[in-house]
Amino acid sequence: MIDRDLAVRLVVAASTRVNDHQEELSRLDSVAGDGDHGVNMATALAEAARRAEQGDHGTAADVMRATGSAFHETVGGAAGALFGAFFGALAGQLSRAAAPDAPQLVAGLEKGLARVTRVGKAEPGHKTMVDALAPAVRDARGSLERQEGLESVVAAAAEAARRGARATAGMRPSAGRARFAPDHSLGTEDPGANTVALVLESWADQLRSEVRV
Ligand code: ADP
Numbered sequence: 001m002i003d004r005d006l007a008v009r010l011v012v013a014a015s016t017r018v019n020d021h022q023e024e025l026s027r028l029d030s031v032a033g034d035g036d037h038g039v040n041m042a043t044a045l046a047e048a049a050r051r052a053e054q055g056d057h058g059t060a061a062d063v064m065r066a067t068g069s070a071f072h073e074t075v076g077g078a079a080g081a082l083f084g085a086f087f088g089a090l091a092g093q094l095s096r097a098a099a100p101d102a103p104q105l106v107a108g109l110e111k112g113l114a115r116v117t118r119v120g121k122a123e124p125g126h127k128t129m130v131d132a133l134a135p136a137v138r139d140a141r142g143s144l145e146r147q148e149g150l151e152s153v154v155a156a157a158a159e160a161a162r163r164g165a166r167a168t169a170g171m172r173p174s175a176g177r178a179r180f181a182p183d184h185s186l187g188t189e190d191p192g193a194n195t196v197a198l199v200l201e202s203w204a205d206q207l208r209s210e211v212r213v
């Protein structure tokens with residue numbers, strides 16, 4: 001089950017992971033964008049981790065809602081709004097169950113993807129975070145349908161997100177700032193897709209490291 005404390009550990013793990021990769025994320029963003037993606041994401045997640053740990057949250061949904069707010073309130077830029085929308089949608093889905101687990105997480109990832117797509121209007125192949133999130137959501141659903149548990153579901157999502165992020169190197173951007181210089185980023189992966197992969201990998205590693213009781 002994803003209880004409040006596990007949600008806090010997941011947000012902290014994501015913050016640590018993205019912070020460790022922030023220079024790389026900004027370097028990717030500097031190729032065709034404005035070079036701020038790493039600092040944007042590290043700043044938002046540090047604030048999210050602070051709110052998660054210090055806030056008076058009763059449930060995992062509350063923690064994810066606070067994470068979404070941290071993205072909306074601490075960073076400008078496209079990705080701040082889009083990750084904020086993602087975590088807000090995830091929170092909404094988790095709040096529908098008293099004891100959320102893998103099925104609610106998968107439904108929450110699906111809602112998150114739908115919200116990101118509605119807000120950002122990017123489709124798969126546009127070289128954005130959607131190119132990591134869409135395959136992650138699809139493979140998480142597949143894992144769930146094979147009756148696998150939370151750890152395997154998140155591992156499947158993380159692996160698909162990483163493959164999706166790698167595949168963006170071969171794409172020309174048609175959304176976000178990078179679309180103004182479509183050829184510049186050929187051969188370079190999309191920064192937002194990398195953030196999706198890093199977050200899901202940090203969650204997979206966190207779940208793998210936890211002793212099951
Ligand atoms: P900005 O582009 O405003 O400087 P960031 O650098 O923080 O914001 O984030 C850039 C990332 O945001 C891109 O790598 C891409 O993954 C994502 N992104 C930008 N626009 C969109 C969009 N319309 N839909 C989905 N993702 C987007």
Ligand code: MG
Pocket residue numbers: 029033034035036037077177
């Ligand atoms: Mg940028």
